[in-house]
Amino acid sequence: MESATIDQIIDKHRGEASSLIQIMLDIQGEHHWLPREALDRVSERLQVPMSRIKHIATFYKAFSLVPKGRHEVHVCMGTACHVRGAQRVLDTVQDLTGISPGETDPEMKFSLETVNCLGCCALGPVVELDGKHHGNIDPGQIATVLENCEQGKSQGPTTR
Amino acid sequence: MSDVRLTIDGKEVTASRGMTLLDAAQSVGIAIPTLCHHPQLEPYGGCRICTVEAEQGGVTRLVASCIYQVAPGLVVRTRTEKVNRIRKVLLEEMLAHAPESEILLNLAQDYAADKDRFEKEPSFCIHCGLCVRYCAELKQKHAVGFIDRGAQREIHFIPEIAGQECWDCKECFPLCPTSALQAAYVLTEALLTPAKKPSCCS
Numbered sequence: 001m002e003s004a005t006i007d008q009i010i011d012k013h014r015g016e017a018s019s020l021i022q023i024m025l026d027i028q029g030e031h032h033w034l035p036r037e038a039l040d041r042v043s044e045r046l047q048v049p050m051s052r053i054k055h056i057a058t059f060y061k062a063f064s065l066v067p068k069g070r071h072e073v074h075v076c077m078g079t080a081c082h083v084r085g086a087q088r089v090l091d092t093v094q095d096l097t098g099i100s101p102g103e104t105d106p107e108m109k110f111s112l113e114t115v116n117c118l119g120c121c122a123l124g125p126v127v128e129l130d131g132k133h134h135g136n137i138d139p140g141q142i143a144t145v146l147e148n149c150e151q152g153k154s155q156g157p158t159t160r
Numbered sequence: 161m162s163d164v165r166l167t168i169d170g171k172e173v174t175a176s177r178g179m180t181l182l183d184a185a186q187s188v189g190i191a192i193p194t195l196c197h198h199p200q201l202e203p204y205g206g207c208r209i210c211t212v213e214a215e216q217g218g219v220t221r222l223v224a225s226c227i228y229q230v231a232p233g234l235v236v237r238t239r240t241e242k243v244n245r246i247r248k249v250l251l252e253e254m255l256a257h258a259p260e261s262e263i264l265l266n267l268a269q270d271y272a273a274d275k276d277r278f279e280k281e282p283s284f285c286i287h288c289g290l291c292v293r294y295c296a297e298l299k300q301k302h303a304v305g306f307i308d309r310g311a312q313r314e315i316h317f318i319p320e321i322a323g324q325e326c327w328d329c330k331e332c333f334p335l336c337p338t339s340a341l342q343a344a345y346v347l348t349e350a351l352l353t354p355a356k357k358p359s360c361c362s
Contacts, residue, residue: 049296050318051305058307 005030006041017046021056024063032068032111069104069111071149073097074128077114080121085139089125090114092139096146110146166234181225181236182210192225192238193247193267195254195337196288201297203227207254207288209267211246213237222246244271252277254286258338261286285314285340291332301325304332304344315340317348 009026013019020042027038034057043050057063075090094100097110104111118126123135127145134145164175168185175184180203185192195207205227212225215235225238237243248271255264256278264286268275287306292315295304303321306313317326326345333341 049302049305050321051292051296051302051316054316054318055306059309 003037003041006038007045010042010045015045017048020046020048020053021060024053024056028063032070032072033064033066035067067104067108069108071110071130072128073110073112073146074115074118075101075112076116076118076124076126076128078117078121078124081117081124081126084124086125088139089127089137089142092142093127093146096143109150164230164232166230166232166236168236169238175230177230179230181212181214181223181228181230181234184230185212185225185236185238190238193270194226195263195286196290197226198290198294198335201290201293204289204293207250207286209247209250211243211250213240213243247271248273256281257283257286258340261338263337283314283340284338284343286338287313288337290335290337291315291341294332294335299325299329299331301329304341315344317344319348319352322348323352 006027009023009030012026013023023042023046024034027034027042031038039050039053039057042048043053057065073093075086075093077086077090081089090101093112097105097112099105099110099112101112101114115128118128118133120126120133120135123133125137127134127137127142129145129149134141137145162177164177164179166173166175166184168181168188168190171188171190173184173188175187182192182194182197192210192212194210196204197210203226205224208224210225211222212228213220213236214223214228215221215237216231216233222242225236247267251264251268251271251273252275255261255268255273255275258264259275259280259282265275267273289306291304292306296302301321302318303325304315304317307316308314322345326348330345333345336342
């Protein structure tokens with residue numbers, strides 16, 4: 001964790017306390033989590049008390065106070081996905097990655113989360129991997145999708 | 161400062177603009193129960209126990225009197241059946257979280273609230289925010305804050321600040337309508353002790 005990159009992010013938002021959430025989102029985007037040192041720096045530079053930062057960091061699901069893997073897997077468990085077999089999808093993802101929802105594997109490759117609706121019920125069951133939606137997914141396809149993500153990243157930005 | 165005339169429980173009340181219904185009621189000796197209210201802190205409207213009926217232009221609304229401001233011609237009723245019922249249920253819900261709280265138990269008697277109505281879930285916190293707001297607004301130390309959200313929300317001391325500031329202050333302790341604060345404080349103390357040990361033992 002470079003404090004220079006944190007300062008860069010803070011400078012981008014002109015160090016304004018009103019941009020706190022945006023700054024936290026940028027740090028989260030950059031590092032996949034909010035390290036303590038980064039939050040200390042934000043608190044110091046923006047003159048925002050740590051209690052407030054902690055409240056925000058724990059309020060929004062978008063933030064994480066523990067390290068996350070390089071790839072974030074979101075399995076939709078919403079009603080439409082549920083009736084189309086989301087549980088089998090989740091079971092398969094858990095088997096392949098070896099982690100349960102909320103966990104990160106020791107190699108820091110994947111973090112797994114369940115979500116309640118991704119807003120594209122017609123595509124159910126849906127798995128979101130690093131922001132890319134994989135709709136109508138069959139448990140048999142999941143291994144391929146998970147394997148491809150490391151190469152997928154080097155191919156440039158994925159469409160959302 | 162212009163005066164505002166309104167009616168509270170049938171009494172004609174003259175209040176100044178910007179006053180809350182709670183202040184206006186208290187000025188004429190009408191008692192409204194409060195839990196999250198503190199005269200030195202910004203109005204919060206968190207506990208809703210001060211809910212009253214406010215009628216204006218024939219429309220009656222339920223409002224939190226600790227944050228609702230006086231308005232000309234407002235007709236306020238603080239002890240209607242509906243208000244009593246709302247306070248009763250609120251107390252029953254809060255007692256599920258803080259079953260031993262003396263303040264809540266006393267209020268429960270006034271409103272015939274059944275302390276065992278809901279399954280006990282003792283978190284010892286009713287989210288009144290008194291400790292958090294007192295520390296932030298008056299002491300400006302921000303040693304205690306809320307974390308998480310919804311039903312999981314709880315108070316949390318920032319160990320670094322608490323270790324320096326809280327020992328000589330503890331002014332938030334008596335504010336707590338339950339005993340959550342003490343519990344959390346003890347927890348912080350426990351968290352701090354092992355961290356200190358290596359330096360004092362070496």
